Amino acid sequence: MSLREGEAGAHVPDPSERDPDASGGSGGSGAPADSGGSAVPGGSGGSGGPGGPGGVVGPGSSAGSGGFGVGTLLRLVSGQQGSAARGRGPDGKPALPRFAEAAREALADAGARHDLAESAGLARDRLAAATGEPSDWEELRAAGAAIRDRALLDLGAHLEAFERAVTDAGGTVHWARTASDARRIVASLVREGGEVAVADGPVLREVRLADALAEQGISACDAGGPEGRDRVRAARVAVTGADFLVADSGTVVLLEADGAARACLTLAEKLVCVAGMDRAVPDWTDLEVLLQLLPRAAGGQRLSPQVSAWTGVVPGDGPSEVHVVLVDNGRTRILGDDVGREALRCIGCGACSAVCPVYERVGDHPYDPRGTGPSGPIGAVWTPLARGVDRAQTASLPFASTLCGACAEVCPVKIDIPGLLVHLRGEVVDARRNRPVPTPELAVMRGLAWTMADARRFEAAVGRGSRWARLVARGGRIRRLPGLLGRWTEARDLAAPPAESFRVWWRRREAARRRLR
Amino acid sequence: MRVALFVACVDDAMFPGTGRAVTSLLERLGHEVVFPAGQTCCGQLHWTTGYRREAAGLARRFTGVFADAGTIVTPSASCAAAVRSSYRSMARAADDPDLERAAAGLEVYELTEFLVDVLGVTDVGARFPHRVAYQPTCHASRALGVGDRPLRLLRAVKGLDLVELPAAGECCGFGGAFAVKNADVSVAMVADKVRHVRDTGADVLCALDNACLAHIGGALSRLRAGVRVAHLAEILASTGEGA
Amino acid sequence: MTARDEVSRLVREALGPPRRTPVPVPRGYLTRLTGPEAATRADVVALFTERVAALGVAVRHVGGDELATAVAAVLWGWEAKRIVVPSDLPFGWLAELDGVRALADSPVLDVSTLAGADGTVTGCAVAVAQTGTVVLDGGRAQGRRALALVPDRHLCVVHADQIVGVVPEAVRRLDPALPQTWISGPPSAPSSGGPPPHGPRTLEMLVVDD
Numbered sequence: 001m002s003l004r005e006g007e008a009g010a011h012v013p014d015p016s017e018r019d020p021d022a023s024g025g026s027g028g029s030g031a032p033a034d035s036g037g038s039a040v041p042g043g044s045g046g047s048g049g050p051g052g053p054g055g056v057v058g059p060g061s062s063a064g065s066g067g068f069g070v071g072t073l074l075r076l077v078s079g080q081q082g083s084a085a086r087g088r089g090p091d092g093k094p095a096l097p098r099f100a101e102a103a104r105e106a107l108a109d110a111g112a113r114h115d116l117a118e119s120a121g122l123a124r125d126r127l128a129a130a131t132g133e134p135s136d137w138e139e140l141r142a143a144g145a146a147i148r149d150r151a152l153l154d155l156g157a158h159l160e161a162f163e164r165a166v167t168d169a170g171g172t173v174h175w176a177r178t179a180s181d182a183r184r185i186v187a188s189l190v191r192e193g194g195e196v197a198v199a200d201g202p203v204l205r206e207v208r209l210a211d212a213l214a215e216q217g218i219s220a221c222d223a224g225g226p227e228g229r230d231r232v233r234a235a236r237v238a239v240t241g242a243d244f245l246v247a248d249s250g251t252v253v254l255l256e257a258d259g260a261a262r263a264c265l266t267l268a269e270k271l272v273c274v275a276g277m278d279r280a281v282p283d284w285t286d287l288e289v290l291l292q293l294l295p296r297a298a299g300g301q302r303l304s305p306q307v308s309a310w311t312g313v314v315p316g317d318g319p320s321e322v323h324v325v326l327v328d329n330g331r332t333r334i335l336g337d338d339v340g341r342e343a344l345r346c347i348g349c350g351a352c353s354a355v356c357p358v359y360e361r362v363g364d365h366p367y368d369p370r371g372t373g374p375s376g377p378i379g380a381v382w383t384p385l386a387r388g389v390d391r392a393q394t395a396s397l398p399f400a401s402t403l404c405g406a407c408a409e410v411c412p413v414k415i416d417i418p419g420l421l422v423h424l425r426g427e428v429v430d431a432r433r434n435r436p437v438p439t440p441e442l443a444v445m446r447g448l449a450w451t452m453a454d455a456r457r458f459e460a461a462v463g464r465g466s467r468w469a470r471l472v473a474r475g476g477r478i479r480r481l482p483g484l485l486g487r488w489t490e491a492r493d494l495a496a497p498p499a500e501s502f503r504v505w506w507r508r509r510e511a512a513r514r515r516l517r
Numbered sequence: 518m519r520v521a522l523f524v525a526c527v528d529d530a531m532f533p534g535t536g537r538a539v540t541s542l543l544e545r546l547g548h549e550v551v552f553p554a555g556q557t558c559c560g561q562l563h564w565t566t567g568y569r570r571e572a573a574g575l576a577r578r579f580t581g582v583f584a585d586a587g588t589i590v591t592p593s594a595s596c597a598a599a600v601r602s603s604y605r606s607m608a609r610a611a612d613d614p615d616l617e618r619a620a621a622g623l624e625v626y627e628l629t630e631f632l633v634d635v636l637g638v639t640d641v642g643a644r645f646p647h648r649v650a651y652q653p654t655c656h657a658s659r660a661l662g663v664g665d666r667p668l669r670l671l672r673a674v675k676g677l678d679l680v681e682l683p684a685a686g687e688c689c690g691f692g693g694a695f696a697v698k699n700a701d702v703s704v705a706m707v708a709d710k711v712r713h714v715r716d717t718g719a720d721v722l723c724a725l726d727n728a729c730l731a732h733i734g735g736a737l738s739r740l741r742a743g744v745r746v747a748h749l750a751e752i753l754a755s756t757g758e759g760a
Numbered sequence: 761m762t763a764r765d766e767v768s769r770l771v772r773e774a775l776g777p778p779r780r781t782p783v784p785v786p787r788g789y790l791t792r793l794t795g796p797e798a799a800t801r802a803d804v805v806a807l808f809t810e811r812v813a814a815l816g817v818a819v820r821h822v823g824g825d826e827l828a829t830a831v832a833a834v835l836w837g838w839e840a841k842r843i844v845v846p847s848d849l850p851f852g853w854l855a856e857l858d859g860v861r862a863l864a865d866s867p868v869l870d871v872s873t874l875a876g877a878d879g880t881v882t883g884c885a886v887a888v889a890q891t892g893t894v895v896l897d898g899g900r901a902q903g904r905r906a907l908a909l910v911p912d913r914h915l916c917v918v919h920a921d922q923i924v925g926v927v928p929e930a931v932r933r934l935d936p937a938l939p940q941t942w943i944s945g946p947p948s949a950p951s952s953g954g955p956p957p958h959g960p961r962t963l964e965m966l967v968v969d970d
Contacts, residue, residue, distance in 0.1 A: 306944075339610075419606065502535075
């Protein structure tokens with residue numbers, strides 16, 4: 001057997017896998033029936049060994065030729081494996097690393113891993129205590145999910161109502177189709193006001209506001225930073241994010257721990273508030289649910305230390321000029337996905353990350369290399385929904401989960417994150433089905449499905465696979481496999497398959513019983 | 518009663534002892550076991566990997582094979598969860614109301630649910646003189662919600678010393694295709710799981726999903742940890758010293 | 761086409777024709793405190809005191825006729841010389857001040873005056889027992905938001921009848937048209953370390969048992 005060394009990162013890329021969006025595109029011949037043979041990767045398990053059981057027999061082949069071999073599977077799937085070489089995205093920029101690659105780098109940082117594990121443990125304990133306390137937590141979650149759905153399924157009307165109410169209260173609403181539109185709008189609003197106080201938050205990072213201000217030569221101070229106190233007091237203009245937008249009253253609601261946003265929205269003469277347009281809620285009374293769900297799920301507090309709620313311009317109190325920038329930036333795209341729109345329920349608590357065993361080990365970066373989007377489990381659904389799955393990085397995110405379900409269990413608005421991940425995996429696979437040459441993985445999975453579509457084919461394939469695997473095994477264990485399955489045996493043995501499958505045993509037993517009768 | 522046994526494709530090929538154990542256990546309890554010969558795979562792997570079309574095809578096939586089977590019992594918690602809840606999603610994704618109806622008509626039980634809820638037994642007359650830890654796999658505990666049924670069954674096994682597994686609720690890192698697509702994270706996760714298993718001093722780790730056990734067991738084996746893995750059914754079927 | 765029109769169009773396209781009936785919201789959650797710990801008004805007030813104290817707030821109960829003395833005692837403890845107060849703060853609250861100058865926010869005080877003050881005294885609109893929260897909405901005895909933000913010490917006077925059990929009761933009492941600040945303990949220190957840059961680092965409360 002020609003098997004590669006097991007250390008992480010030693011994988012030698014096959015030329016065909018360099019552009020993951022084209023995987024399969026440079027390898028196989030056109031016909032599914034033998035695409036496997038020509039998708040053999042250069043570096044790993046294709047040479048020698050496990051070719052015995054025969055090539056892929058696709059759905060178009062005759063049943064008599066007997067199914068699908070383990071060796072082929074090994075050769076084929078190895079073509080799908082990640083590589084360090086990155087191509088370029090559709091926009092011509094260097095492609096971002098796929099999740100598995102970035103995760104490998106993150107895992108190598110032992111210090112960071114220790115810190116992540118430690119903080120994850122603390123966050124989980126706090127979360128469990130805070131969500132375990134109210135006897136009506138499940139009723140609050142059910143209400144929260146419905147409130148968010150109610151808002152989203154009629155989002156256009158709610159945003160228009162919000163805009164009317166803000167306008168009536170002396171404020172101005174702006175609409176930003178993209179992050180760059182949002183940057184442009186904010187920059188034009190703050191340009192003439194001297195130093196800008198900024199209370200950082202997720203939506204400001206999402207639209208990369210700091211970069212925009214720096215590019216335009218606009219001086220900005222971090223209201224939450226150590227020098228924030230005096231500089232916010234001196235600033236005439238301030239920018240904040242927002243957690244909720246109340247449609248019927250035009251109220252903006254913002255929860256925080258440190259008071260940076262509170263200072264901005266109280267002391268500035270001109271306030272610019274940037275909000276994800278998904279954060280609308282229909283009625284003021286809906287806050288009675290969300291003000292309980294968000295703090296407990298976010299930081300394990302009964303209520304955030306500071307909550308601000310304001311409606312337009314308040315005469316004699318606070319800014320005399322108030323702007324709200326509603327940001328789309330992919331949200332309408334998410335809204336258009338009948339299944340995926342559930343992700344827009346998200347209220348940004350981060351509980352899914354706090355309990356995620358994958359996030360605990362790799363942190364934010366593999367989910368969000370640019371530092372602009374959500375990370376963790378919700379990021380793994382949000383980013384591909386908002387950006388599409390035609391880039392290797394976004395297409396890798398739905399697979400960055402074991403589907404263990406811990407996230408769905410804690411989500412305060414009951415987003416079925418595992419269900420959405422599976423939905424997106426389907427989108428990724430479907431997007432690749434249309435390629436002139438199927439991806440190696442598609443060929444494998446089709447071949448498997450075809451094999452499984454007939455019990456005799458299945459039995460024959462099991463027989464062949466077991467015979468082969470038993471040849472590879474030593475002392476009942478398989479310690480090395482080629483190709484992608486070599487990723488399994490780098491750290492895990494595989495028990496050698498038994499000589500007799502269950503169904504063969506069953507048939508033998510039934511025959512023996514008949515003879516006895 | 519008459520029970521139709523559903524053996525997951527992985528169990529059929531790789532872990533036939535589990536199906537044999539379920540058969541002998543249920544027969545010992547006085548029930549008739551049949552094995553619908555046309556069964557292959559429930560489609561879970563295809564579904565969770567994104568191959569919706571293929572998954573729906575296998576689901577249609579499964580509902581056909583088991584349409585008149587009556588009570589269906591499987592030792593695979595994740596497959597039970599697939600049939601019971603994912604089939605609905607598969608049917609909707611495929612816009613196939615016939616499949617949704619057919620799936621809703623199936624009466625599928627994971628083994629411990631069947632024993633505790635349907636048969637009403639927790640003491641199945643087993644004897645297994647070993648120190649045992651139980652891993653509540655994610656699909657068993659979260660997707661199916663088997664709760665403490667496995668523990669109640671284990672506590673009634675004679676000679677069995679049940680030890681608590683620290684951080685038991687945390688995923689072992691298997692996750693189907695995840696184990697190879699994100700092998701580095703998967704291995705980091707199983708490393709922690711193995712550490713907790715070794716801390717218990719158990720001889721045997723059991724669970725309701727052989728795929729997870731293959732993953733944890735594979736790591737234990739690589740480390741020559743001296744802990745073996747066994748499906749819970751095999752413990753419940755055991756009556757002797759030598760199991 | 762304006763950005764507004766374009767986003768509106770995208771939303772319409774995403775959702776299809778408007779829904780005739782909105783999604784029903786199951787409101788089975790609690791809208792008041794339940795259980796033996798909250799059987800009486802006194803229990804609700806006691807829970808508020810307990811929760812506020814747990815957040816690091818010095819809190820005392822006083823009778824209505826003791827309030828002026830209690831306010832003076834808190835300010836004496838701060839060694840305050842000059843405080844700022846809302847222009848409509850009840851005069852009686854400050855009746856016992858000795859050696860402390862109270863500047864009313866009328867005409868409007870500038871930020872440096874607020875920052876230079878040794879503290880502020882306000883009332884509140886409503887308080888929440890379960891979360892240990894006081895809510896200011898600019899109503900009577902509360903003034904504008906800057907008054908309770910800029911000075912480094914804040915004494916908040918809470919009348920027992922302003923204390924409700926749970927968040928839904930407070931939300932229903934409040935008018936979203938008014939500017940609200942919900943305060944649950946002093947601000948947290950930033951994750952980067954150092955003191956919290958904004959908001960009074962010292963928060964004290966007097967609960968007036970009327």
